[in-house]
Structures are given as C-alpha cells and as structure tokens.
Amino acid sequence: MSFSYQGQTLHADSVGITDLMASYGSPLYVYSRSDIENNWREFDAAFGAHPHLICYAVKANSNIAVLNVLAKIGAGFDIVSIGELARVLAAGADASKCVFSGVAKTTQEIERGLEVGIRCFNVESAAELERIEQVAARLNVQAPISIRVNPNVDAKTHPYISTGLKGNKFGVDIDDAIDLYQQAHHSQYLNVQGLDCHIGSQLTDVTPLLDALDKVLELVVKLNNQGIAIAHLDLGGGVGIRYDNEDTIDINTYIDTIVKKVGNLEVILEPGRAIVGNAGVFITQVEFLKQNSDKSFAIVDGAMNDLLRPTLYGAYHQVLPVNENAQGLDAHWDLVGPICETGDFLAKDRKLSLTEGDYLAIMSAGAYGFGMSSNYNSRPRVAEVMVSDNQHHLIRKRETIQDLFNTETLIND
Known part of the structure; x- marks a missing residue:
C-alpha cells in the first residue's frame, strides 16, 4: 500500500495527509493512483x-x-x-x-x-x-x-x-x-x-x-x-x-x-x-471527546452517510492517527458521527491517544465508501482526491448546502 508513516505523519505516496487536509478540508476520501x-x-x-x-x-x-x-x-x-x-x-x-x-x-x-x-x-x-x-x-x-x-x-x-x-x-x-x-x-x-x-x-x-x-x-x-x-x-x-x-x-x-x-x-x-479497497482512505477530524462511566466517545465530523459499511455490515476498518499524538488522552474509543442514529459509528473500542482536532484515517475505504454515501441528515457529500507520487488532484468537489436542494422545487400555491 502507498499509505505509510514518514516521520510521525501518515502519507499518501509522498504527500502528507495533513497537507491534503489543509488544501481540501475534512472529511475527505484519498486514493492512491x-x-x-x-x-x-x-x-x-x-x-x-x-x-x-x-x-x-x-x-x-x-x-x-x-x-x-x-x-x-x-x-x-x-x-x-x-x-x-x-x-x-x-x-x-x-x-x-x-x-x-x-x-x-x-x-x-x-x-x-x-x-x-x-x-x-x-x-x-x-x-x-x-x-x-x-x-x-x-x-x-x-x-x-x-x-x-x-x-x-x-x-x-x-x-x-x-x-x-x-x-x-x-x-x-x-x-x-x-x-x-x-x-x-x-x-x-x-x-x-x-x-x-x-x-x-x-x-x-x-x-x-x-x-x-x-x-x-x-x-x-x-x-x-x-x-x-x-x-x-x-x-x-x-x-x-x-x-x-x-x-x-x-x-x-x-x-x-x-x-x-x-x-x-x-x-x-x-x-x-x-482493485480499489486498500487504495483509499477516509480522513475524519475529531470534534469532541466525551467520556462517561461506561464509554469513551470520539465524536468525529465523518458519519455513516459518508462511510456506511461499519453500520450496514458491522464492517471493521483499521483506524490510524494521521499524526502520532503522544500528548493525547489514552482510552478505548468509539468513533461516532453527527448523524441522529445510535448506529452512526465508524469504529468501536479502538485504543488511541486523542485530542480534539486530531485527524484520523479510516483505512481500506476505497471500495464501497463514497459510492454508498448519501445526503442523510442533509449532509453534503465529501470531496475526493487522488494522489500520484508527490502530486494530488481534486477528483470530486465537496458538495455545498445549495447542491442539496438544487433539483427540488417549492409548491407555488
């Protein structure tokens, strides 16, 4: 695979994932050509x-x-x-x-x-x-x-x-x-x-x-x-x-x-x-950390509408920190999203060291990731990027709020 750590930062080929996030925002699908x-x-x-x-x-x-x-x-x-x-x-x-x-x-x-x-x-x-x-x-x-x-x-x-x-x-x-x-x-x-x-x-x-x-x-x-x-x-x-x-x-x-x-x-x-499964990752950012007596939740900006497989199949995807965080809070985290469903999760019980604002890579997401995504909860679909060596290209623009209802019409009484 072309996704590996160079120093303490996860890279796609020769491009740092943090650089991609700075250019394209979160959440984001990244593919290796x-x-x-x-x-x-x-x-x-x-x-x-x-x-x-x-x-x-x-x-x-x-x-x-x-x-x-x-x-x-x-x-x-x-x-x-x-x-x-x-x-x-x-x-x-x-x-x-x-x-x-x-x-x-x-x-x-x-x-x-x-x-x-x-x-x-x-x-x-x-x-x-x-x-x-x-x-x-x-x-x-x-x-x-x-x-x-x-x-x-x-x-x-x-x-x-x-x-x-x-x-x-x-x-x-x-x-x-x-x-x-x-x-x-x-x-x-x-x-x-x-x-x-x-x-x-x-x-x-x-x-x-x-x-x-x-x-x-x-x-x-x-x-x-x-x-x-x-x-x-x-x-x-x-x-x-x-x-x-x-x-x-x-x-x-x-x-x-x-x-x-x-x-x-x-x-x-x-x-x-x-062909594409291990050639793609889904990047999401930690918005909040929330703990109670039973659970530790990392609430991220990605959700089941972006990556449905964990909810639909109970599918497992490895989760890696984009930047290794020695100063984070150590726990076994459930990664959950903003969708109003208890079934909205990307991963469960993952041992990670986290801080709010961290980026996480959901690995092996190139197949049945974006293709099964939706606008549930009126969420715009995310951008897609392809990396080739040290180059990166936007191959799908992030949807806007306006895009969500461009094909809908009001009833004019």
Missing part, C-alpha cells in the same frame, strides 16, 4: 499469455477519475446500470470491454448497451433473456449474451454480499441453465458468448471459488455435447482484501489454478474491492 494501477496489473499479469479480460467492477468505486486511470492501462469494466455505462464511456473506456451484469436491466439499458457495442450481457433470469431477445429483434441486431448460473456454493461471507446460493436473487439455477442456453442458441437475435458465475464478495478462502469453477466447467462440457459452444468463462469477482490481519487469497496462485482447469477458454474476472 499507483495502488489502483498496481492492483489491476497484478490480476492482468497473473494470466500471462492465456486469453483473459480483467473487468473492474464499477460499483466498488465509480469516480470518473478512477475509471479513467483504469481505462488508460487497458481495463475492461463490469457495469450494472446505464449510469455506470455512461460513466465508463465518459472516462474513455472501450465499450467492447464492458460486461453488463445486474438482475433488473431495463429496456432502455439493453438498447443502450447494444447501441454502443458492449462485450456481453450477463443474463440473470429467463424473463431477462426474453426481453433482451425482443429488444435485439426490434433493432435487428444480435445481442451477445452469457447466462449467470447460480451454483449454490456457500461463499461463507456476510449474507448481504453472498450471491451464489439458491436463496439469493442473482443468477439462474445451474440445473435450469441448459434449457435457457438452448433457447438462446436457437434464436437468431441472441449470440451465446459465455457462461457467467459470481458467488459473493470479500472472499478470503479460495475453496468456494474453485468449487464454483468445477461446477460451471461441468456445465460447459454438457453444453458442448449439445452443440452449444462457450467462448469465455466469466468467474466474477469476490477476492477479498485485508482490512485487519486476516489471511486473503493469493491472486497468482488462484489464477494459476484457473488457467490449469479451463483449457483454451478465455477467462473474464470482475474484481472491484481488490
């Missing part, structure tokens, strides 16, 4: 000469500057909405490197995907397959499709981000997939390209991923025996990152195993968190 690029390249390089495409999952962090950095180094993109498609195109991405996932594609989204020439639709249901066929027939084109199968593999992750079980809304039961492939194979407006599978997010054990791979490879053989050729295998994303001291998947070993199993099939992967 080199980390983003290096993380994507690790996936890409691991495949060597084997046919592959690394499609960054845009939902993890959709800032247009992040997308542009990835587009420049050759990334593909996994999108789930027409808005994400518009973002990647505006960022300079090649539409033919985009795969379109998601369970509720609208007619407008399908039309736009066909117009710009996306790589493939990942189909999630029989009804969606029928809709794509209808739109393609009206436009008199062939729609490239793969079908997302649900292998009923337990990813052993948080239930909100598990996607490969029969009880999840995603994909088609693997036992029902052959009938849908037959339907697509016989349609003049559908072009079967691949087979798709994604079982969940923040996986730290490779076993469920390989179990799912074995199941979909069995399906590929069955399809080939029925004359349905599969050109690529989309194995989704899900590779977890290190938030604390947990073990994670070794990317090179995982991809080497994939390559040995898939023969000549092209492989598409859709990493998101693994």
Whole structure:
C-alpha cells in the first residue's frame, strides 16, 4: 500500500495527509493512483499469455477519475446500470470491454448497451433473456449474451454480499441453465458468448471459488455435447482484501489454478474491492471527546452517510492517527458521527491517544465508501482526491448546502 508513516505523519505516496487536509478540508476520501494501477496489473499479469479480460467492477468505486486511470492501462469494466455505462464511456473506456451484469436491466439499458457495442450481457433470469431477445429483434441486431448460473456454493461471507446460493436473487439455477442456453442458441437475435458465475464478495478462502469453477466447467462440457459452444468463462469477482490481519487469497496462485482447469477458454474476472479497497482512505477530524462511566466517545465530523459499511455490515476498518499524538488522552474509543442514529459509528473500542482536532484515517475505504454515501441528515457529500507520487488532484468537489436542494422545487400555491 502507498499509505505509510514518514516521520510521525501518515502519507499518501509522498504527500502528507495533513497537507491534503489543509488544501481540501475534512472529511475527505484519498486514493492512491499507483495502488489502483498496481492492483489491476497484478490480476492482468497473473494470466500471462492465456486469453483473459480483467473487468473492474464499477460499483466498488465509480469516480470518473478512477475509471479513467483504469481505462488508460487497458481495463475492461463490469457495469450494472446505464449510469455506470455512461460513466465508463465518459472516462474513455472501450465499450467492447464492458460486461453488463445486474438482475433488473431495463429496456432502455439493453438498447443502450447494444447501441454502443458492449462485450456481453450477463443474463440473470429467463424473463431477462426474453426481453433482451425482443429488444435485439426490434433493432435487428444480435445481442451477445452469457447466462449467470447460480451454483449454490456457500461463499461463507456476510449474507448481504453472498450471491451464489439458491436463496439469493442473482443468477439462474445451474440445473435450469441448459434449457435457457438452448433457447438462446436457437434464436437468431441472441449470440451465446459465455457462461457467467459470481458467488459473493470479500472472499478470503479460495475453496468456494474453485468449487464454483468445477461446477460451471461441468456445465460447459454438457453444453458442448449439445452443440452449444462457450467462448469465455466469466468467474466474477469476490477476492477479498485485508482490512485487519486476516489471511486473503493469493491472486497468482488462484489464477494459476484457473488457467490449469479451463483449457483454451478465455477467462473474464470482475474484481472491484481488490482493485480499489486498500487504495483509499477516509480522513475524519475529531470534534469532541466525551467520556462517561461506561464509554469513551470520539465524536468525529465523518458519519455513516459518508462511510456506511461499519453500520450496514458491522464492517471493521483499521483506524490510524494521521499524526502520532503522544500528548493525547489514552482510552478505548468509539468513533461516532453527527448523524441522529445510535448506529452512526465508524469504529468501536479502538485504543488511541486523542485530542480534539486530531485527524484520523479510516483505512481500506476505497471500495464501497463514497459510492454508498448519501445526503442523510442533509449532509453534503465529501470531496475526493487522488494522489500520484508527490502530486494530488481534486477528483470530486465537496458538495455545498445549495447542491442539496438544487433539483427540488417549492409548491407555488
């Protein structure tokens, strides 16, 4: 990671976080360009000469500057909405490197995907397959499709981000997939390209991923025996990152195993968190210190509307002082924000030495941080900055109060 202490001050690459706070204010998201690029390249390089495409999952962090950095180094993109498609195109991405996932594609989204020439639709249901066929027939084109199968593999992750079980809304039961492939194979407006599978997010054990791979490879053989050729295998994303001291998947070993199993099939992967998660931090400032007989609270200017993961998932993020403070008050602190909810916290029971005015870095916040933020309690969304070596760039302006209601109108009686 590019976030480390130089002297007693936390730096992003060669830029001191305190300098960034002086320039851009608090709270603030900070991303490392080199980390983003290096993380994507690790996936890409691991495949060597084997046919592959690394499609960054845009939902993890959709800032247009992040997308542009990835587009420049050759990334593909996994999108789930027409808005994400518009973002990647505006960022300079090649539409033919985009795969379109998601369970509720609208007619407008399908039309736009066909117009710009996306790589493939990942189909999630029989009804969606029928809709794509209808739109393609009206436009008199062939729609490239793969079908997302649900292998009923337990990813052993948080239930909100598990996607490969029969009880999840995603994909088609693997036992029902052959009938849908037959339907697509016989349609003049559908072009079967691949087979798709994604079982969940923040996986730290490779076993469920390989179990799912074995199941979909069995399906590929069955399809080939029925004359349905599969050109690529989309194995989704899900590779977890290190938030604390947990073990994670070794990317090179995982991809080497994939390559040995898939023969000549092209492989598409859709990493998101693994690209940007540890490439970003959220900086917040201590406003007040408050202690009672049971608890010590550090009340900060960041809140659940800025970084929702701790509240939504009970997610853990490491917390580091931006400046090591030997003169602060030592305690086990709950970091809580200004939102009028007891669930508004960024971290709990962290041993820190604090003084009012200190800056704190919430680590590993590059994925599902700003993207899940909101204006709850009428709070403007924060600024985002990207650092590259000793340079820093504002990549999203801080919202103003006026921005909060620019799209709203009064009723004029």
